[in-house]
Every structure is written in structure tokens, then in C-alpha cells.
Amino acid sequence: MYFYISFMLLFFSFFFVFLGFIFLSNNISFMLDWEVFSVNSVSVSMTLYVDWMSLFFSGVVLVISSMVILYSYDYMSHDLYSSRFLFLVFLFIVSMMLMIYSLNMISILLGWDGLGLVSYCLVIYYQNSMSYSSGMLTILTNRVGDVFILIGIGWIFNFGSFHFLYYLDENYSWTNMFVTFMILAAFTKSAQIPFSSWLPAAMAAPTPVSSLVHSSTLVTAGVYLLIRFGSLLMVNCYLDFFFMISVFTMFMAGVGANFDYDLKKVVAFSTLSQLGLMMSILFSGNFDLSYFHLLSHAFFKSLLFMCSGLIIHSMCDSQDIRYMGYVCLDKPYTTSCFLISNFSLCGLFFLSGFYSKDLIVESFMFFGDNFVKLLIYLLSISLTVCYTVRLIFYVLVGGITMFSFRSVDEGNSSFFSLIVLVIFSVIFGGIYSWLVFETPFVYFFPFYMKVSILMFMFFGLAIYLFFFKLNANFSFLSNFLGSMWYLVFLGSSYLNFGYYNFCYNYKFVIDDSWGETYFSTYLSSLISIFSLKFNYLIFNNLKYYMFSFFVLMVYMMF
Numbered sequence: 001m002y003f004y005i006s007f008m009l010l011f012f013s014f015f016f017v018f019l020g021f022i023f024l025s026n027n028i029s030f031m032l033d034w035e036v037f038s039v040n041s042v043s044v045s046m047t048l049y050v051d052w053m054s055l056f057f058s059g060v061v062l063v064i065s066s067m068v069i070l071y072s073y074d075y076m077s078h079d080l081y082s083s084r085f086l087f088l089v090f091l092f093i094v095s096m097m098l099m100i101y102s103l104n105m106i107s108i109l110l111g112w113d114g115l116g117l118v119s120y121c122l123v124i125y126y127q128n129s130m131s132y133s134s135g136m137l138t139i140l141t142n143r144v145g146d147v148f149i150l151i152g153i154g155w156i157f158n159f160g161s162f163h164f165l166y167y168l169d170e171n172y173s174w175t176n177m178f179v180t181f182m183i184l185a186a187f188t189k190s191a192q193i194p195f196s197s198w199l200p201a202a203m204a205a206p207t208p209v210s211s212l213v214h215s216s217t218l219v220t221a222g223v224y225l226l227i228r229f230g231s232l233l234m235v236n237c238y239l240d241f242f243f244m245i246s247v248f249t250m251f252m253a254g255v256g257a258n259f260d261y262d263l264k265k266v267v268a269f270s271t272l273s274q275l276g277l278m279m280s281i282l283f284s285g286n287f288d289l290s291y292f293h294l295l296s297h298a299f300f301k302s303l304l305f306m307c308s309g310l311i312i313h314s315m316c317d318s319q320d321i322r323y324m325g326y327v328c329l330d331k332p333y334t335t336s337c338f339l340i341s342n343f344s345l346c347g348l349f350f351l352s353g354f355y356s357k358d359l360i361v362e363s364f365m366f367f368g369d370n371f372v373k374l375l376i377y378l379l380s381i382s383l384t385v386c387y388t389v390r391l392i393f394y395v396l397v398g399g400i401t402m403f404s405f406r407s408v409d410e411g412n413s414s415f416f417s418l419i420v421l422v423i424f425s426v427i428f429g430g431i432y433s434w435l436v437f438e439t440p441f442v443y444f445f446p447f448y449m450k451v452s453i454l455m456f457m458f459f460g461l462a463i464y465l466f467f468f469k470l471n472a473n474f475s476f477l478s479n480f481l482g483s484m485w486y487l488v489f490l491g492s493s494y495l496n497f498g499y500y501n502f503c504y505n506y507k508f509v510i511d512d513s514w515g516e517t518y519f520s521t522y523l524s525s526l527i528s529i530f531s532l533k534f535n536y537l538i539f540n541n542l543k544y545y546m547f548s549f550f551v552l553m554v555y556m557m558f
């Protein structure tokens with residue numbers, strides 16, 4: 001079953017990419033509109049929009065999905081419910097396809113909600129307390145984005161149509177508020193500040209799910225939605241504010257990855273950093289480069305997750321990088337793929353990530369007007385190199401080999417899925433930049449500006465070599481930076497903690513104190529007191545009679 005579904009998805013991915021080149025060269029697009037029902041003057045319709053952008057993205061999603069399903073044949077081979085896992089992954093892919101081809105706010109909501117619901121089912125797949133709490137944090141954060149989508153639907157409902165395509169080149173008085181709702185919805189799905197805490201928590205899912213979710217589907221849905229809005233996005237008056245939020249997300253994720261010791265969470269932080277990079281260039285108005293990096297990032301990030309999963313398997317399912325080391329001696333094939341994906345993430349020359357990432361930074365240097373923004377940008381690049389080198393050192397080169405028996409080996413399906421993604425991680429950037437862009441993106445700078453990106457990459461290597469051991473001496477700094485600036489606490493534990501304190505104080509005051517005494521047990525306590533007094537009078541009457549006699553005698557004497 002795994003092989004059939006994988007082959008089917010791979011066939012459709014190549015078919016969609018072939019169609020995408022035809023649509024791009026001939027400038028073709030189709031809109032299919034199906035009216036589901038009509039009430040008075042309101043028409044609720046299902047809309048599909050097919051153009052080169054949706055075809056390319058669906059092709060990338062399907063080729064990664066096919067490799068993930070093929071990889072899962074080995075990875076989930078010992079799972080008792082592997083058929084259920086396969087069904088959930090297939091539902092996830094269908095929801096993403098619905099989201100990609102939708103042009104109507106109603107049909108977008110169907111794919112959007114499908115992604116959130118199925119991702120919750122996949123995060124809690126292992127059924128333990130950590131998975132349950134992570135899944136609840138994931139779905140509740142995504143529900144915030146669903147609410148913003150619903151508000152946007154209600155807002156655009158007042159103006160005649162659910163198709164935002166009709167308003168792309170117009171500037172009405174209400175578009176500013178509508179676009180703000182859409183940006184906030186995209187921020188929850190793409191885990192920008194302050195909604196970032198769910199993305200590392202979602203690592204409780206199985207590794208094939210993480211490879212699919214955090215490369216090309218769930219987290220990129222927000223970026224793709226904003227790319228679709230295109231020129232409508234540029235009428236928003238808060239773009240500078242949202243741009244700074246995305247830049248700070250990129251910087252925060254880069255710092256957090258340097259202080260974390262969980263292998264999957266470090267890769268999740270790198271995903272968050274790249275999402276901030278896509279969002280920032282998108283708010284600068286360059287949608288083509290954001291879309292380019294969206295596609296190129298999908299290949300090497302899914303490859304990185306797959307290699308991490310095989311390494312975790314060989315470590316007896318331990319994810320702590322401090323217990324790893326010298327994996328290159330045991331798994332040369334996985335190590336080679338792991339290095340290629342990491343180098344592509346850093347933007348090493350002529351790999352897939354280089355073509356998109358270098359263009360983004362150079363375009364910002366060309367059009368940017370703020371030195372502080374540029375400095376944060378370049379520092380984020382250096383932090384990417386820093387945590388990548390740190391990961392390579394702990395996992396492959398240095399570290400301590402705590403596990404002397406590593407019996408888990410890669411299967412043939414893992415071999416094939418890795419090599420396909422390695423090929424795309426190497427050649428995709430060059431092919432896209434030559435075949436898709438009508439004119440090549442080339443920026444001319446003075447020599448010192450041209451090599452500044454390379455210098456900051458070496459600066460990231462220097463940060464690791466000289467400062468990576470300092471986090472053990474600054475426990476507060478390590479705790480603050482490693483917990484995403486306390487966003488994990490503020491986004492999840494803080495709300496529960498405050499509610500728990502309120503409930504505890506309420507119980508202490510109402511149930512255990514004066515409320516319990518005077519409201520719940522007052523009458524029964526009063527009856528108990530009177531009955532006790534009557535009991536004394538009845539069963540100790542001689543003593544009371546003698547006492548009352550003496551009291552009466554004393555009273556009469558005076």
C-alpha cells in the first residue's frame with residue numbers, strides 16, 4: 001500500500017510540474033467555480049484556481065509527500081496502526097491540495113481547518129501526556145487563525161463576494177482591516193511571534209509527519225496565503241510593524257536553536273527561522289523571492305528531518321544531541337545526506353538554498369533603507385551557520401558515544417527517498433532560477449557589500465568556536481534564550497498557571513473558608529450547636545440543676 005500511494009503521488013507531482021511549465025510559458029490560468037447553494041442574493045461557491053504557481057507548489061508538496069510515505073514504510077514498520085497513520089497522512093495531503101487550489105474564502109477555510117484538525121490527530125499519534133499537551137497547544141493556536149479567517153469571511157461577506165481575487169487591484173476603505181485579519185491568521189499558521197510556541201511542541205509527532213508538516217504543508221500555508229493575496233497585501237498600513245515581527249521571529253529562532261539540545265527541536269527552530277525570512281521578504285513586497293524560497297526550503301528541510309529521524313532511531317530513540325557522536329562512522333549514507341541538507345540550509349554556494357536565500361538578502365540590501373534591519377538580517381544568517389555547525393559537531397564529529405550498540409539500519413525505501421530529496425536539494429534552485437524567472441535576478445554591489453554575506457557566515461562559525469560553551473555558565477541567559485524568550489511559558493503554561501491559581505484561591509475562600517461556613521453549612525452548624533446544648537441539659541440535668549440552684553441563691557442573697 002505504501003509503495004502504490006507513493007508511486008501515485010510521485011506520478012501526479014511530475015504531471016503537475018509539467019503542466020506548470022506549460023501554464024507559465026503560455027501565461028494560462030483557469031478558474032473553476034461551482035455554486036454549492038444560493039440564498040437570496042448570496043452565492044456560496046467552491047472555487048478552484050489553477051495557474052503555474054499553484055501547480056508548482058502542489059507538485060513540490062506531492063513529491064515530498066511521496067518520499068515521506070515511502071520513508072514511512074521503514075520508519076513505521078513496527079507500528080501496530082500503520083494503516084491509520086497512512087490514512088491520516090493522505091488526509092493531510094488532500095487538505096493541503098484543497099488549500100493550494102482555493103481562491104474563495106469558504107474553500108480556503110475548508111483546507112485550512114482540515115490542516116489544523118489532521119495535524120492535531122498526527123501530533124497526538126503516540127498517545128502519551130506530552131503528545132496530548134503538544135497537540136492541544138497546536139490546535140488551539142491554529143484555532144486562533146481559524147477565528148481570524150472566519151472574521152475575514154464575515155467582513156468580506158458585506159461587500160458582495162467571497163472571491164478575494166476581485167479586490168486584488170482595488171483599494172477600498174475596508175481592505176486594510178480585512179488584510180490585517182488575514183495576516184494575523186497567517187501568523188498563527190506560520191508560527192510567527194507571539195504564536196511561535198506551538199511549532200517546537202509539534203515535534204511530538206512521528207518524524208515522517210514532522211518532515212511533511214514542517215517543510216511544505218502546514219507551516220507554509222500562511223506564507224502561501226499571503227503570497228496569493230499579493231498586491232492587496234501592500235495596501236496595509238501596518239506592513240513595517242509586521243516586517244519587524246517576522247525579522248524578530250527569525251532572530252529569536254536562530255538564538256533558540258543555539259541553546260537547545262533536542263535534535264528535532266533544533267531543526268524546528270531552523271524551520272521557524274526560515275519562515276521569518278520568507279515573511280520578511282514578503283512584507284517587503286517581493287513575492288516571487290518569497291515563493292522561490294518557499295519551494296527550495298521544502299526539499300532540504302524535509303531531507304533534514306528524515307536524516308534526523310534515522311539518527312534518532314539509531315540512538316535507541318533518544319533525541320538529546322549530547323548523547324550522540326561519531327554517527328559518520330556508523331551511517332555514512334545518512335551522514336552525507338544530513339550534511340548536504342545542512343549546507344543547503346546555510347546557503348552554501350550552488351546548493352538549492354543558496355539561490356533563494358542569497359537573492360533574498362541581496363534584494364533587501366538593494367532596496368532596504370534601515371541599517372538596523374539589515375544588521376539583524378545578517379546576524380540571523382550568522383546564527384543559522386552557528387547552530388548548523390553546532391549540530392554537525394554534536395551529532396557527527398564530536399560528542400560522546402553513549403550508545404555502544406546501534407543495531408537500527410536504514411532500509412531500501414529510506415535509501416531511495418533520501419537520494420531523491422538530495423538531488424532536488426542540490427539542483428532545484430538552479431533549475432528554478434533559470435527556467436521560471438523571465439530575466440535573471442542579478443544585483444550589482446561594491447565588493448565589500450557583495451562579500452558581507454560571506455563574512456557574516458564566517459562570523460557565525462566564529463560565534464560557535466568561541467562562545468558555544470558559555471551557555472553553561474549563564475543559566476538564566478540559557479533558560480531565557482532557549483525557551484523562545486519565555487513564549488513557551490506565556491503561550492501555554494502561563495494561562496493554565498493563572499487559571500489554576502484563581503481556582504485554588506476560589507476554592508480556599510468559598511469552599512474551605514467563610515463561604516463554606518456561612519453559606520453551605522450554616523444551618524446545619526446552628527442545629528448542631530443547639531442540639532449539643534440540649535444534649536447537655538437532658539443528660540447532665542443534675543449538674544445543671546445544682547449549678548442553677550447555687551446561682552439563684554447567690555442572686556437572692558444580694
